[in-house]
Amino acid sequence: MADIHAEKILILDFGSQTTQLIARRVREARVYCEIHPCTMPLERVKAFNPRGVILSGGPASVYAVDAPKVDPGVFELGAPVLGICYGMQIITHLLGGVVARGEKREYGPAKLSLRQAIGLFGELDQAQPVPVWMSHGDRIEQLPPGFQVLATSENSPVAAMGDPARRIYGVQFHPEVAHTPQGATMLASFVLGECRCQPIWTMHNFAEATIADFKARLGGKKVLCALSGGVDSSVVALLLHKAIGPDLHCIFVDNGLLRAGEVNEVSNVFREVFGVNLVVAKAAELFLSRLAGVVDPEQKRRIIGHTFIEVFEAEAKKIGKVDYLAQGTLYPDVIESVSFRGPSAVIKSHHNVGGLPEHMKMELVEPLRELFKDECREVGRELGLPETIVGRQPFPGPGLAIRIMGEVSGPKLATLRQADGIVLEEMRAAGLYDKVWQSFAVLVPVKTVGVMGDERTYEDVIALRVVDSVDAMTADWTRVPYQVLATISSRIINEVAGVNRVVLDISSKPPATIEWE
Template sequence: TIDHRVRQVKLTVGGERALCAVSGGVDSTTAALIARRAIGDNLRCILIDHGLMRKGERESILKSLSSLLGGIKVVEAQSRFLGRLKGVADPEEKRRVIGEEYAKVLQEAADEEGCSFLIQGTIYPDRVESGRGQASEASRIKTHHNVGGLPSWLKLKVVEPLADLYKDEVRKIAAKIGVPSEIIWRHPFPGPGLAVRVIGEVTPEKLHVCREASHIVEEELKKAKLYRKVWQAFAVVGDDKATGVKGDKRALGYIVTVRVVTSVDGMTADWAKLPHSLLDRISSRITGEIQQVTWVTYAITTKPPATIEPV
């Protein structure tokens, strides 16, 4: 129950201060609200802007959550994260680098605010993918920045009020404690942000393409009233380029892959059978509005054998 989770946080943290890094997703928001009920003003909430957020996300988070959580301090860390990612192409190394920098920012913020505890919105599927699930055969698929990605030197004691829950269960709790519906139904977004949707090195140009194309995918799904009927929807960009025609001239541009999946808990997923007319609109907008893109493809692989995110 909610009351049980509030009591557990209160007993664990006691009279000390705790830090929570909110991302605007339902998991971190719900964990933060549970902690706020438990320890009140001893909770310090921050938003780490690592430069890898979705289009307009920072503004949306601050507008939706500042009053609910008693204020959110923004940590400007774009140059730190993007600098560390320069030249890094390996998927697991990307996650490790982001996890390490994330931990450094957390520790600095905690020291500044006098916090001894870290409240995290980790849920059960995160633990399974990072090899921390209950099943003995659980093996690491990907390092999650807030699970396997936290280094041993981090001084903060981690509290995870939602660690035994699946996404649908978190959404039920969120609705009961007053989380806005737009946050409850916002698609899951990985901690490393758009870095896991950019294959290869994260460059400013690829990041721009990924951010703009993903925004178009989400916007068109909302217009078609399909956004809440799918689990996740986004665009992926790598280093591959293909020949196209722009303005009656030959152009060499990026290949963008659109990924839309249905799922119940994120443990398995199927590709969404979207109407061809919707796919056509998405493709036309991406190639028409993003100058650097010439081709758009649609990913039709289930999880497994694929994962939902490409990196």
């Protein structure tokens, strides 16, 4: 079997907010890539043996005393190099050109005038202006020796440059963002054209290679997997099941905080359809008893996390000695742990339940640690997972408990679960479920006066939260058609006992978060 990592691109990060988007565009061209800090030692760069190198943007100015640099030896590897925004400026600075503060900051849409349709621009029409997205305050005043101008814009006399002999290129704009419509084509031209990579990074190839690797490494070993029914854990479970069959032991903890029908759906799909070795731990009463009287969101999360571990550990002991623990770690988690920017500030505990106790001595298996979320979904489809699981919207580990403001109780869960089910039903009926990032209901801790059947009511409020996002780092509220909102509101008020008002959350992230707790 061919090595799916043989053709690879190295992305060196200078602290840009959009570095992950560069990697996603490269992966879309079916080429494997990894993100590493710009401080990556040259020896490690050589050992990585990239077919090409991309230098990301960043917030600094190259002439600042503490400006991040890259080892100039990167330009002597013989592999093509592409600098984006700050990446282009650092190329200029290190190779003998001049970077200076621009007279006017260029931020937002711009039109690119192509001088030469080479390098990234080989597939573009040189006669037509190219819409791009700019975000910079510095600009190139003097090209490094051997470079030529490839494109200009109104405020950038050097909007793109290149040294075709050494295959080193720079662009002042951001081809990775959606606001540069032909950016994916440009990056594909660099990766497939200049770097001569073969498009072998497909999720079909990934699934085949991963299953073969697990068969060889884990054959005869017991592997434990916490299956939540979410996309990540479901794909992990099915990959391992296809590799080692009955040696995989999955535990699904029913904490009583899940959406309507979720326990039965997950159990049926994995037990009946795929024949996975699955234990469902019924623990709803235990979780609810632990949450009684608790109103603080962080305390809720801690209680749910600790109780999950307790239940999971009890079920694991029944299995006997286990060699490996499978986790659904994704590539963005890996990137964050080695980010050039350092760890992010903690806004609130992560939605997903934390790790297991140290005394559970097992080695980790992380089949998805090279994948982005969209690639994970694609693998799920390759494995035959139903769309109801593969296309499922994100759901927090603490479940409905953090969508109930205040104390969690059985009656409140029943109210929220029914309202949430209506939201999801109507979003699907309107063809919107797969087009938004998340859509759900929140039980607000206030009661309001209403009139139902000519009688005064004093009942609960449900808030609707529907957002658009790419990676959950930022989000904007979705402009759901009024008729859909009207239908959701009418159904909730008429069908969910004890609710007489529905409101819409129109907050963006930031300053708000997607979940209310």
